[in-house]
Amino acid sequence: MxxxxxxxxxxxxxxxxxxxxxxxxxxxxxxxLVADDVAADSPSSDTAALQAFQASADPSLRSLNWTGGEACSNATKWIGVSCDKPSGRVRELVLEGMNLTGSITALSNLAQLRLLSLKDNAFNGSVPEMKQWRYLRHLYLHNNELSGALPESLAAMTRLLRFTANNNRLTGPMPLAVTKLTHLATLRLENNELSGLIPATIQLLNLSDFNVSHNQLVGSIPLSLEKFGASAFAGNPLLCGRPLFPGMVCDGDMPKTVPSTESTGPGVGFANKKSKLSTGAIVAIVLGDAALFLLISILSVTYYWRRYPRNGKQPKKFEDTLVMTQYAPTSKASESSKLVFFEHSVQFELGDLLRASAEMLGKGSFGTAYKAVLETGAVVAVKRMKEVNGSSKKDFEQKMEMIGKLWHPNVLPLRAYYFAKEEKLLVYDYEANGSLHSRLHGRGPGRLALDWATRLKIALGAAKALRYLHHECGKPKLAHGNIKASNILLGENHHALLADFGLALIMNPSVAAATSGYRAPEHADSKRISQAADVYSFGVVMLELLTGKAPAPFHPAEKGIDLPKWVQSVVREEWTAEVFDIELMRYKNIEEDMVSLLQTALLCTEPIAERRPKMSVVVPLIEKLARDPSAPDSHTSSVCQSPSLSGDLTVTAAPHSDS
Known part of the structure; x- marks a missing residue:
């Protein structure tokens, strides 16, 4: 019963x-049972997990001060631990470069983690089970001594954006669970001992940073990963196919290898020395010859096509765009008026530049930019300055020397300059990927929309460049003066490069102020170029990244709006539906981050200059949303040798309509 x-x-x-x-x-x-389950997922369980981890990683308490009380109590501040105040749960654990050792298994019980960074330590043992880490977005384990296989429970981290475990001792295959991480933007597993096949079904649409080089992987490279180039797969001798070996034929999931001298069957390579060429080998030789002939033909046609366009005329030379009556190869003037190069720049003669084919890239506030292709094949970008102030040659050269010595990974470096009475030229690296403006607002079938992870990466890179210019180069008061989306160029893998820095120093006041649409409200009265105005302009750029809309009027022929005023006019509850770019709506679980970046942008576009945050405050706010372990730290990677530039930079500018 x-x-x-x-x-x-x-x-x-x-x-x-x-x-x-x-x-x-x-x-x-x-x-x-219920009570036990609740106790296993509570603030006290977080504390217990951290203490168990500490007992292995730092038993002598030399690096970690995790003693007394709860990890998230108000009375304690544990190194590297960040908590969510309402819930009292550990949300972030950052222990980087602290010479910690031991196992990290105990951390698998931190069920509310969003960020875990243990890079640059000496942790060993296996990667723990990840079932509890279902909220984790950033996992950085690179540069340790972890071993064993990656667990299949990786699939539980469905919100994961970035995962790095490069430079460890991991073995076993790449787990199929990787294919389920649909939001993943970064996957770095190079310099391990991974074996087996790369999952053929891997289709990660948001993936922008991928590397599995120097492992023991075999078989064919999935078509969806070819875009990452040969360097992402180098050091895996048994991988085949594009982009490593475009001509290699993959036999199923294994590459065809060179058979031994005892082999008599057909295959790619050499058979027994006494045997005749097989039918397959003869076909391969014929096809190889045909491919070589086709390649030579294509190169010849391409060369002719570039040198002699369809109208039969020579392409326009760069010298045709200039007014340079002074220049003559044998004149004395050419000795005093020549290209001046900075350190670590590829050098060439002024005559080489004048003979280069020229293509106009665009016109801006400070001049016209050209793409110049030298006869050697080298490509550079040249800015032909307009309305330079009446400073002497010596003054111009001093300012160029100052600008040329500034260096930061997110600032486009000045490579060379030329001064003559009629012309002033600046030479930069040519960035084939164009600008943020062209990527956001360009149209056409070839345009690729920027995903959320890429937009965050660009915002962070540009912010670091501004922080360097404002705060890390001698005294304060160093400003850019013309922050806008078209001055943020995109390098390889969408690496942000801030262009046109320092040009406000040499321009006439009438064109020195920021472009309309990015201009801070105080410019209407004081016409000053200042750090606060830079922050405002950068806030507008962030709003562009979030809304996909161009500020008005960027160009007379383009439509646009006053972005700060428009966003502030929309009630908070309607931001998702009304404000955010529709191209971002297809990505899941990013609304919280978009709202956070939007709030930062609104802080930067505060109408009262004194209320805007400094870039040293803005960078960490963006960094929390887009942590990138591969990005160089500006504090250690930047060079500043121009203290004389750091005076109070004030330029009086007349009101104007900027193009």
Missing amino acids: NCMDFRNFAIAPWDQKRCRAMWLVGVALCLL
């Missing part, structure tokens, strides 16, 4: 008491 049905039957009193007792015991056991 079921004890739960005792009310519906006439049962002896003794039996009723026994059933009640058994029922109460069952309820108590259930409550104990």
Whole structure:
């Protein structure tokens, strides 16, 4: 008889008491199980997990001060631990370069983690199970001594954006679970001992940073990963196909290898020395010859096509765009008026530049930019300055020397300059990927939309460049003066490069102020170029990244809006539907990050200059949303040798309509 049905039957009193007792015991056991489950996922469980981890990683307490109280209590501040105040749970754990050792298994119990960075330590043992890390977005384990296979429970981290485990001792295959991480933007597993096949079904649309080089992987490279280039797969001798070996034929999932001298079967390579060429080998030789002939033909046609366009005329030379009556190869003027190069730049003669084919890239506030292709094949970008102030040659050269010595990974370096009475030229690296403006607002079938991870990466790179210019190069008061999307160029893998820095120093006041649409409100009165105005302009750029809309009027022929005023006019509850770029709506679980970046942008575009944050404050806010372990740290990778540039930079500018 079921004890739960005792009310519906006439049962002896003794039996009723026994059933009640058994029922109460069952309820108590259930409550104990529930209580145990709750205790296993609570603030106290986070503390216990960290203490267990500390016992292995730092038993002598030399690096970690994790003693006393709860990890997230107000009375304690544990190194590297960030908490969510309402819930009292550990959300971030950052322990980088602290010479910690031991196992990291205990951390698998931190069920509310969003960020875990243990890079540059000496942790060993296996990568823990990841079932509890279902909220994790950033996992950085590179530069340690972790071993064993990656667990299949990796699939539980469905919100993961970045995962780096390069430079460890990992073995085993790449888990199929990787194919389920649909939001993944970064996957770095190079310099391990991974083996087996790369999952053929890997289709990660958001993936922008991928590397599995120097492992022991075999088989063919999936078509979806070819775009990452040969360097992402180098050091895996048994991988085949594009982009490593475009001509290699993959036999199933294994490349065809050179058979031994005892082999008599057909295949790619050499058979027994006494045997004749097989039919397959003859076909391969014929096809190889045909491919070589086709390649030579294509190169010849391409060369002719580039040198002699369809109208039969020579392409326009760069010298045709200039007014340079002074220049003559044999004149004395050419000795005093020549290209001046900075250190670590590829050098060429002025005559080489003048003979280069020229293609206009665009016109801006400070001049016209050209793409110049030298006869050697080298490509550079040349800015022909307009309305340069009446400073002397010596003054111009001093300012160029100052600008040329500034260096930061997110600032486009000045490579050379030319000064003559009629012309002033600046030479930069040519960035084939164009600018942020062209990527956001360009149209056409060949345009590829920028995903959320890439937009964050660009925003962070540009912010680091501004932080360097404002705060890390001598004294303060160093400003850019013309922050806009068209001055943020995109290098390889969408690496942001801030262009046109320092040009406000040499321009006439009438064109020195920021472009309309990016211009801070105080420019209407004081016409000053300042750090606060730079912050405002950068805030507008962030709004562009979020909305996909261009500020007005960027160009007379383009439509646009006053982005700060428009966003502020939309109520908070309608941001998702009204403000954010529709191209971002197909990505899941990013609304929280978009709102955070939007709030930062609104802080930067505060109408009152004194209320805007400094770039040293803005960078960490963006960094929390887009942590990139591969990005160089500006504090260690930048060079500043121009203290004389760091005076108070004030340029009086007349009101104007900027193009």
